[in-house]
Amino acid sequence: MSKGSNNVDAPPGNRVANLEAYAGQWVVVQNERVIEHGPDLTQIVDKARSRGIRCPRLLFVEPSRARTAWLGL
Numbered sequence: 001m002s003k004g005s006n007n008v009d010a011p012p013g014n015r016v017a018n019l020e021a022y023a024g025q026w027v028v029v030q031n032e033r034v035i036e037h038g039p040d041l042t043q044i045v046d047k048a049r050s051r052g053i054r055c056p057r058l059l060f061v062e063p064s065r066a067r068t069a070w071l072g073l
Contacts, residue, residue, distance in 0.1 A: 023063040028056040 019027065028036040028048040035053065036044040048056040
């Protein structure tokens with residue numbers, strides 16, 4: 001991979017649709033793949049930038065609340 005390239009290969013199965021495994025963590029997404037993840041936002045941004053991603057797309061994956069009901073009032 002050349003420096004500054006945004007084409008980063010992620011391990012198979014790390015598609016954006018499978019985010020449950022990253023609950024409670026920050027996730028860097030590139031080309032519909034999880035590139036970096038972890039609880040420390042600064043650390044994963046630094047890791048993504050070291051891989052050549054200048055402006056990482058970030059998501060915070062909320063923990064599942066299967067037994068929680070939400071009411072909009």
